[in-house]
Amino acid sequence: MDARVFERVAREHKDRVYGHAVWLLRDREEARDVAQEVLVRLWKNLDRVPEEAAKGWLMATTHRLCIDRHRRRAARPELPENPDLPIDDHTPTPDPGPDRLALSGGIGDAIGRALGALVPRDRAVVLMREVEGMAYDEIASALEIPIGTVKASLHRSRERLRERLVREGVRP
DSSP states (O other): OOHHHHHHHHHHHHHHHHHHHHHHHSOHHHHHHHHHHHHHHHHHTTTTSOGGGHHHHHHHHHHHHHHHHHHHHHHOTTSOOOTTOOOOTTSOOSSOOHHHHHHHSTTHHHHHHHHHHSOHHHHHHHIIIIISOOOHHHHHHHHTOOHHHHHHHHHHHHHHHHHHHHHTTOOO
16 A cells, blocks of 8 residues: 555544544543544554555554553543433535445434443444444454354344343334
8 A cells, every 4th residue: 555545545434433442432532532643553564454454454453542541441441431421413424325424313312321231342243233334254354253143233222222222222
């Protein structure tokens, strides 16, 4: 990958990386830091990341850096997570798909809380599949887990999301 390809890949995926980090970290400032660090790492690894693998590499790197941030939070309890942080429409998005439109409506806060209640890996699996549209094998590769674990995690997470949303009065 050369500098021109890097610019195109960065422009194409920067909002996706930032949005994914916001969902995982529930903190926009930390998400900006992670997104910047992900793009810096991509720049440093230009010779190792083929263009066709860039999306998966970016999502995997974003996930790992977010997990590192979660571990640091756990080591410093004065910086708690805020799973009830609503995700508003300030998160940049290249195209407002149905997921983004739903979040801007009345059920957005409930969905944000339900996603926030999932453990980070399960949240990442749901977001990569349902929001980013990644295939099971791409998710497995990005998170470095078996494809069966991806499928089981997705099934379990969807069930938890459904149960929580029903408890909050959200109906399909």
